[in-house]
Amino acid sequence: MASSTIAASSISFTSLTLNNKGLAKNSVSLSINGKSFPSLRLQAASRRFRVSCAAKPETVDKVCEIVRKQLAIQPDVAVTGDSKFAALGADSLDTVEIVMGLEEEFGISVEEESAQTIATVQDAADLIENLVEKKGSA
């Protein structure tokens, strides 16, 4: 799900830990939210890098909140980035209501093609940040 393209930009370290113990000089192993990725080569020329994937935790939290409300999820059931809408009991009517709720909350417009690809909370959060970014740079 998270792509591991490395481009030059700044990076937030809150959700990443770098661990280059015992690895080749120019490679690091990235651990994002507890998942580790195979080691990647860093461009020697540039030490700055950005991993363009996971949405901000705040976005994920906001999506979780909207999903909880829409599906009337019991407090003891966990809703996280990995949670699949279908597994939480969302039917098609719930899903379009969730998309509508996200559009209203974030001031974005989600096309049907994109809406169809959202399966998890993380998917929704990533899509939102993508659209918000596009909107900002328009």
Added chain:
Amino acid sequence: MRMQCLDTKFFTSTSLVPMQLPSRMETHLWYVKPNEVKSEQLLNKYLEFLPKSEKEHVFSMRGDELRKGALLARALVRTTIARYQINQVSPRSLKFRKNIHGKPEVDWQQIEDWHPQQLHFNISHTESLVACGVTTHNPIGIDIEEKERKIKHSISSFAKRYFSQQEVQLLSSISDPEIQRQEFIKLWTLKEAYVKALGRGFSGSPFKTFTIRSAAASKESIHLSESSSFENSDIVVESLEDSTNHTGDWQFALLELAGSHYAAICSRKDCANIGSHPMKIGVWRTIPLVEDEYVSGTNSVIAVGGLM
């Protein structure tokens, strides 16, 4: 309770009553009510019908009721299709695949001793009812919804976001909020059934690009008479995009099922159906492996629209 007295020997796949395929002009609809299935033994028998991937999917559901619903949906599909096989086929042996747009279909070549059939099916489920529609030769889509279903957004804002302009106008012309809500739910199920029948996915036929209305209503008269908009009338779909969409090929039926749900059925008209006859529907309430009850013509099936 009856269920507790039943022995395991009753729960075999040979206790599935074989069925003749519906004719080209007919649709068969089977439904299960989860609250009628209480036996753990029976649910375990259903579980045995599922391959590993489907079992995993059932167990990925968060909560007992959701797991039971997912299990019943798969059990209903498998047992229903198995009934129509010429040779006794175990529900376990059926294989499914998805078409390029993601619509599930039977993978006939994977079954031993296979007889390819022009059998089409589609399922829909809510918390309290799971249904499976079956046709031959012509694609089918079904959608069911609880009659009392309420949405979080206002009907007006939801319709403006997702429905066509004509549909928005029709809904906004209804002054009674309860009737408006009912008409909204009916319209939603009809639109879902159409998209599912087309099998192109939600984005292949965006809701805004077509209008479903009663044949009696016209573009000029958008106001409802006292009765509901779909009652006692044919239901038709119009494409707002290109006219090559063959919308005249599709027929609809809207039912009240088990007193609790609206069920919309959409199927492609059979090419032999020149006279545009209304859909013939046979409905069975079932507890697979235990009992089947033909309920057409009873209070469990009330025609709302698209049927005479």
